[in-house]
Amino acid sequence: SPSDPDLVARARAAKEALGDRVFVLGHHYQRDEVIEFADVTGDSFKLARDAAARPEAEYIVFCGVHFMAESADILTTDAQQVVLPDLAAGCSMADMATAEQVAECWDVLTEAGVAGTTVPVSYMNSSADIKAFTGRHGGTICTSSNAHRALEWAFEQGEKVLFLPDQHLGRNTAVRDMGMSLDDCVVYNPHKPGGGLTPQQLRDARMILWRGHCSVHGRFSLDSVAEVRERIPGVNVLVHPECKHEVVAAADHVGSTEYIIRALEEAPAGSKWAIGTELNLVRRLAARYASQDKEVVFLDRTVCFCSTMNRIDLPHLVWALESLAAGRVVNRIQVDPETERYARAALERMLALP
Ligand code: 13P
Numbered sequence: 001s002p003s004d005p006d007l008v009a010r011a012r013a014a015k016e017a018l019g020d021r022v023f024v025l026g027h028h029y030q031r032d033e034v035i036e037f038a039d040v041t042g043d044s045f046k047l048a049r050d051a052a053a054r055p056e057a058e059y060i061v062f063c064g065v066h067f068m069a070e071s072a073d074i075l076t077t078d079a080q081q082v083v084l085p086d087l088a089a090g091c092s093m094a095d096m097a098t099a100e101q102v103a104e105c106w107d108v109l110t111e112a113g114v115a116g117t118t119v120p121v122s123y124m125n126s127s128a129d130i131k132a133f134t135g136r137h138g139g140t141i142c143t144s145s146n147a148h149r150a151l152e153w154a155f156e157q158g159e160k161v162l163f164l165p166d167q168h169l170g171r172n173t174a175v176r177d178m179g180m181s182l183d184d185c186v187v188y189n190p191h192k193p194g195g196g197l198t199p200q201q202l203r204d205a206r207m208i209l210w211r212g213h214c215s216v217h218g219r220f221s222l223d224s225v226a227e228v229r230e231r232i233p234g235v236n237v238l239v240h241p242e243c244k245h246e247v248v249a250a251a252d253h254v255g256s257t258e259y260i261i262r263a264l265e266e267a268p269a270g271s272k273w274a275i276g277t278e279l280n281l282v283r284r285l286a287a288r289y290a291s292q293d294k295e296v297v298f299l300d301r302t303v304c305f306c307s308t309m310n311r312i313d314l315p316h317l318v319w320a321l322e323s324l325a326a327g328r329v330v331n332r333i334q335v336d337p338e339t340e341r342y343a344r345a346a347l348e349r350m351l352a353l354p
C-alpha cells in the first residue's frame with residue numbers, strides 16, 4: 001500500500017535538514033516505506049561495516065532490530081549516537097540466549113572438562129552481552145554470510161565450537177560447509193540442568209549448538225518445499241541458512257540475504273525461484289524482477305513477516321528523524337563500556353576473518 005504522502009514529505013524534510021549529520025541504515029527485511037529512506041541497505045554483516053565506515057555521521061538511525069543497533073554502537077565512535085526508531089524492535093532468536101544462561105553453560109562445559117578446548121562462535125543475532133561473553137573467551141562473531149569462515153577459524157583455535165544462539169545456522173554450516181555429520185552436533189538446552197547433555201556427550205561432540213532458532217525461518221518446512229515444487233515445475237528453491245536442516249537439505253541453494261539478492265541478479269530470464277526468507281525482501285525482489293521475466297515467489301504462503309522487523313515503520317522513522325532535527329536524541333542504544341570492550345574484540349575478530 002502506498003505510504004501516507006504527508007509522512008513521506010516529513011521524512012524527506014527532516015532528512016534534508018539533518019544532511020550528513022544523519023546516516024540511515026536499512027536491513028533487507030525492513031518495510032518498503034522505510035527502505036525508501038535508507039542511505040544504505042544490507043544484511044547484518046554489510047550494515048555493521050557500513051556503520052563503522054561513517055565516523056562523520058553524528059547520528060546513525062538503525063532501521064533493523066535491537067541487536068543490530070547495539071552492534072552499530074559498538075563499532076562506531078563514542079561521539080556517534082545510534083538510534084533505533086522503535087525500542088520494541090527486538091529479535092526473538094537473540095532473546096533465546098541470556099547472559100546468565102550462557103555463563104551457566106560455560107560452567108557446565110568447564111565441569112565436563114571441555115571449556116579449555118571450546119571456542120565460542122556467536123551469530124550476529126545475539127545481544128551485546130553474548131558478544132562480550134564470546135570476546136572474553138577468545139571467540140568470534142559470525143553472520144550468515146561468513147559462518148563458514150568463522151567456523152574454519154574457530155577449529156584452528158580449538159577442538160570444539162559452542163555455537164550461539166541459532167542451532168540451525170550452526171548445524172547447517174557444520175554439515176554443509178565443514179563436512180561434519182549430524183552426530184558431531186549436540187544441542188544444549190538452557191532450560192534443562194546441564195543443558196540436557198551428559199559430560200560424555202559434551203566430550204564427544206564437535207559442535208555444541210545452543211537451542212535457539214528464528215521464529216520466521218523456522219516455520220518453513222519440508223511440506224513448503226514439496227508444495228512449491230508441485231505448484232511450480234522447474235522452480236529453484238533458495239533458502240536462508242536459518243531454516244531447519246531438513247529444509248536446507250531439500251533446497252537447491254542456500255545463502256544469506258546478500259547471497260539471495262545476488263543469485264537472483266545473476267539468474268537467467270525465464271527462471272523460477274521460491275525464496276525462503278523474510279517476506280518484505282521476497283516481495284521487493286519479486287517486484288524488481290517481474291518485468292525481467294524472472295518469477296520470484298515466497299516459499300510458503302502461510303509464513304508471515306518478521307513482526308519485530310516490521311515494528312519500524314514510517315511513523316516511527318519520521319518521529320526519530322524529526323526529533324533529531326529538533327536536537328532531541330530519542331531511543332538511543334548505548335552499550336556500557338565494559339561490555340562494549342569485549343564485544344568489540346569479538347566483532348573485530350569477525351571483521352578480520354580472511
Ligand atoms: P542476515 O542479514 O545476516 O542475512 O540475517 C538474517 C536475519 O535474520 C537478520 O535478522
Ligand code: SF4
Nearest residue numbers: 091092093214216306
Ligand atoms: Fe530475529 Fe528471525 Fe526476525 Fe531476523 S527474521 S530479526 S532472526 S526473528
